[in-house]
Amino acid sequence: MRLVLEPRPTHSWPAAVAAPIVAIALTLLAGGVLFALIGRDPVEALATYFFEPLTDAWALQEIVVKATPLALIALGLSLCFLSNNWNIGAEGQFVVGAICGGGIAVAVQGTEAGGWVLPAMILAGMIGGAAYALLPAVLKVRFGASEILTSLMLVYIAELLLDYLVRGPWRDPQGFNFPTTAPFEDAAIMPLLIEGSRVHWGAAVALVGALVMTAMLGRTLSGFKIILVGQAPRAGRFAGFSDKRLVLTTFAVSGALAGLAGVMEVAGPIGQLQPDISPGYGFTAIIVALLGRLHPIGIVAAALFLALTFIGGESAQITLKVPLDLTLVFQGILLFFVLACDTLVVYRLRIAKRSTTS
Amino acid sequence: MTLFEAVLLTVITASTPLLLAALGELVAERAGVLNLGVEGMMIMGAACGFAGAYLTGSTFIGAACGVAAGVAMAAIFALLTLGLAANQVASGLTLTIVGLGLSGLIGGSFVGQKIEAAPQAHIPWLSDLPLIGRALFAQDGFVYASWLLLGLTAWFLYRSRGGLILRAVGDNPHSAHALGYGVRTIRLWAVLFGGGCAGLAGAYLPLAYTPFWVSGMTAGRGWIALALVVFSSWLPGRLAIGAYLFGAVSILQLHAQGAGLALPPQVMTALPYLATIVVLVVVSALRRQAGSAAPASLGLAFVPER
Numbered sequence: 001m002r003l004v005l006e007p008r009p010t011h012s013w014p015a016a017v018a019a020p021i022v023a024i025a026l027t028l029l030a031g032g033v034l035f036a037l038i039g040r041d042p043v044e045a046l047a048t049y050f051f052e053p054l055t056d057a058w059a060l061q062e063i064v065v066k067a068t069p070l071a072l073i074a075l076g077l078s079l080c081f082l083s084n085n086w087n088i089g090a091e092g093q094f095v096v097g098a099i100c101g102g103g104i105a106v107a108v109q110g111t112e113a114g115g116w117v118l119p120a121m122i123l124a125g126m127i128g129g130a131a132y133a134l135l136p137a138v139l140k141v142r143f144g145a146s147e148i149l150t151s152l153m154l155v156y157i158a159e160l161l162l163d164y165l166v167r168g169p170w171r172d173p174q175g176f177n178f179p180t181t182a183p184f185e186d187a188a189i190m191p192l193l194i195e196g197s198r199v200h201w202g203a204a205v206a207l208v209g210a211l212v213m214t215a216m217l218g219r220t221l222s223g224f225k226i227i228l229v230g231q232a233p234r235a236g237r238f239a240g241f242s243d244k245r246l247v248l249t250t251f252a253v254s255g256a257l258a259g260l261a262g263v264m265e266v267a268g269p270i271g272q273l274q275p276d277i278s279p280g281y282g283f284t285a286i287i288v289a290l291l292g293r294l295h296p297i298g299i300v301a302a303a304l305f306l307a308l309t310f311i312g313g314e315s316a317q318i319t320l321k322v323p324l325d326l327t328l329v330f331q332g333i334l335l336f337f338v339l340a341c342d343t344l345v346v347y348r349l350r351i352a353k354r355s356t357t358s
Numbered sequence: 359m360t361l362f363e364a365v366l367l368t369v370i371t372a373s374t375p376l377l378l379a380a381l382g383e384l385v386a387e388r389a390g391v392l393n394l395g396v397e398g399m400m401i402m403g404a405a406c407g408f409a410g411a412y413l414t415g416s417t418f419i420g421a422a423c424g425v426a427a428g429v430a431m432a433a434i435f436a437l438l439t440l441g442l443a444a445n446q447v448a449s450g451l452t453l454t455i456v457g458l459g460l461s462g463l464i465g466g467s468f469v470g471q472k473i474e475a476a477p478q479a480h481i482p483w484l485s486d487l488p489l490i491g492r493a494l495f496a497q498d499g500f501v502y503a504s505w506l507l508l509g510l511t512a513w514f515l516y517r518s519r520g521g522l523i524l525r526a527v528g529d530n531p532h533s534a535h536a537l538g539y540g541v542r543t544i545r546l547w548a549v550l551f552g553g554g555c556a557g558l559a560g561a562y563l564p565l566a567y568t569p570f571w572v573s574g575m576t577a578g579r580g581w582i583a584l585a586l587v588v589f590s591s592w593l594p595g596r597l598a599i600g601a602y603l604f605g606a607v608s609i610l611q612l613h614a615q616g617a618g619l620a621l622p623p624q625v626m627t628a629l630p631y632l633a634t635i636v637v638l639v640v641v642s643a644l645r646r647q648a649g650s651a652a653p654a655s656l657g658l659a660f661v662p663e664r
Contacts, residue, residue: 005443005661038463086447139635143643148394148447149585150638153631156578164624286451323466325573328459335452336438343442347661 005347015345020291020298023337024305030333040320048319049312049330059315061197063307065269069094069261069278071206071303073285075213076254078294082217083230083243083250089136089151090258091282092158093129097259098266099162100128102273105188105266106170106181117187121263129259130252132158137251141244147251155282163275170273181273190268202264206303209257210296217296226250258282279310280328287335290342306331365609366493370501371567373605375400375559375576377504379583380590380597381511382428382555387587388515389548390528392657394450395435397580398457399553400560402427405461407561408468408571417476421500421561428557429550431457436549440542443659458574465571476500476566500562507555512594524548528653531660541660556580578631585634589641591651600637607633 028050032042053059073090080087101121108117136151163179172182190200217223229236229243236243261281266273288306292298313327379396386393393399406427411420431453438449476498479485484495515521524544527534531541559579564571582604590597611626645651 139639143639144646145638145642150635152581153634156631157628160624160628164622323463325459325462328455332452332456332459339438339444339448340442343444
């Protein structure tokens with residue numbers, strides 16, 4: 001007796017919707033086991049992790065704050081993944097966006113600069129992120145270098161660049177030698193969406209972005225191209241679509257969105273440049289994109305859930321004294337189940353009595 | 359010890375984890391499986407290796423724990439990609455994320471602890487040879503294990519029947535299946551071997567390279583090992599050359615800093631990552647003219663037809 005994978009004759013829609021939900025349920029189950037293993041009451045721990053943040057107004061706002069960069073980055077990544085390009089360097093594009101936008105904020109410090117500063121920062125962040133994402137794309141198209149490895153290597157380089165800048169030329173002279181820039185001035189700060197919270201207009205931008213992308217993917221030729229080339233590259237070539245140009249476009253859009261997320265993060269909740277500006281948004285966004293099944297609306301929902309794991313992890317660290325690394329483990333387990341459940345959308349699991357081929 | 363001896367010695371120690379991890383990945387990729395989780399398997403090998411060595415006081419048991427951790431991680435990957443035919447790229451990333459998190463949990467209680475570094479061989483007369491004596495005959499067991507594995511892998515892939523079948527599975531799984539070979543079983547063994555090698559490579563870091571545990575201490579070496587496999591055109595001999603070249607680059611930064619080169623330390627740290635990109639681009643550009651050397655079915659799932 002053994003398990004056999006059988007391709008489903010048609011794409012199963014109920015399975016496609018159920019898969020992410022089943023994945024989350026299985027993650028919670030595995031999380032309970034994990035908590036029991038490290039000697040915590042599973043029910044209480046899971047409640048602290050995944051339920052308590054939902055009952056607290058401040059925590060709910062923080063979920064939105066953290067879901068904003070996750071959703072923006074994942075929206076871009078989904079375009080790459082849909083067209084079979086593996087951009088896994090979004091973390092680097094996020095950092096470069098923050099550097100390019102933050103550089104303007106540093107440059108105008110003490111100059112009474114006006115309302116043009118924030119728009120200029122956002123533009124610079126998007127251009128910076130797009131340019132940084134185009135590096136692996138160009139290397140792939142021009143030389144055939146694996147975009148997976150080059151985009152990842154660029155993450156380390158971007159982080160080192162930021163580290164150099166905030167410890168060196170951009171360090172706040174009045175900052176008691178802390179490795180940060182001076183706090184951004186008001187003209188360089190994102191306006192708030194909800195007064196008294198940290199939720200800024202980026203949340204609205206992410207939501208609009210998701211709606212625009214839904215329309216683009218479902219109703220326009222460019223959306224059709226992306227999906228066609230991703231699913232059937234040969235058919236795409238026969239239809240005359242340039243897959244090289246598609247690589248460049250999807251990487252550029254993805255980088256621009258990651259850069260936008262980066263600049264809004266430093267101009268929003270952080271308010272300055274510092275060596276550490278992301279708890280791994282660029283990598284978590286990969287999970288967000290896949291959990292959201294590469295669909296813009298699904299991505300927004302998935303971003304909220306993964307933001308919950310960040311907030312839950314922080315509060316569990318304080319109240320349950322569990323290490324923060326647990327968040328990463330949860331996110332990894334979630335991705336594991338997402339992939340496992342995805343299989344069941346495409347294949348049917350069947351128990352075969354004995355191998356019929358021999 | 360002369361400067362030449364010192365450089366040679368440090369190049370070999372810095373290259374050993376790269377060589378070990380890349381060797382395992384090379385075998386897995388030859389069987390057609392692209393496991394991007396090398397970094398995750400390595401860091402788990404490092405955490406479990408340190409835990410094992412610290413609790414038992416034995417480097418050997420530590421190394422065994424590292425290998426076991428790597429194999430266990432690889433088994434998760436095999437379950438996803440071979441059992442469930444999941445996407446190999448995403449599954450590899452899963453392994454990296456889980457590995458980074460779990461290793462932090464395991465290593466958390468060992469932060470700040472120190473262990474005895476792995477003992478180094480001493481062979482009378484040979485170890486005292488000028489210039490090469492220290493580098494070749496007074497290393498720790500990991501270095502000799504890496505040389506042994508290199509030889510065995512090269513022999514297995516090109517001189518044994520098993521190696522021929524494994525390469526056939528990587529190049530054309532459907533034909534291999536039609537000939538009656540268990541494609542997924544062979545791939546499973548290749549993936550587990552890759553995990554064991556990555557675990558050993560990870561264990562090398564806290565057991566011999568720096569005798570303590572630091573969270574995230576693999577610092578991208580797993581990804582560099584993946585790039586080395588591309589660099590090697592999937593040939594073990596070239597892989598060894600690549601690993602030692604890379605070790606030399608990362609050592610160069612230390613000696614440059616020692617010599618008082620006035621560059622920001624971040625530039626020096628970025629050097630291996632930059633070198634990886636340059637090497638990938640050059641090798642891929644050269645390969646474009648000669649045709650790809652990659653196993654033909656690399657990264658593609660195989661589901662046997664009934």
